[in-house]
Amino acid sequence: MARCGANRVDFLFGLPRNARLVSEITGELAAAKAQSRTTxxxxxxxxxxxxxQKHRLIRR
Incomplete structure (x- = not known):
């Protein structure tokens, strides 16, 4: 984590799978499954x- 912070990289660790997440990444899941089957x-x-948009931080 320290290396990520030092290089201005944000990571999200351990995100549990839920219906909202799956609906957001349906395309990515399908592409990964297809690639996995191929390789x-x-x-x-x-x-x-x-x-x-309503949750973004606005800096002035």
Whole structure:
């Protein structure tokens, strides 16, 4: 975590799977499953999740 903070990288660790999350990343899950079937190895996909507009921090 310290290395991430020093390099201005934000990470989210241990996010449990839930219906809302799955609905947001349906495309990424399908692509990872297809790649895994093709290669026979685990596949990873990454997505930047932005909060809804009303929750964003506004700096002035």
């Amino acid at each position: 026979g190895r685990p596949a990873r996909r990454f997505r930047i999740a932005m909060p809804p």
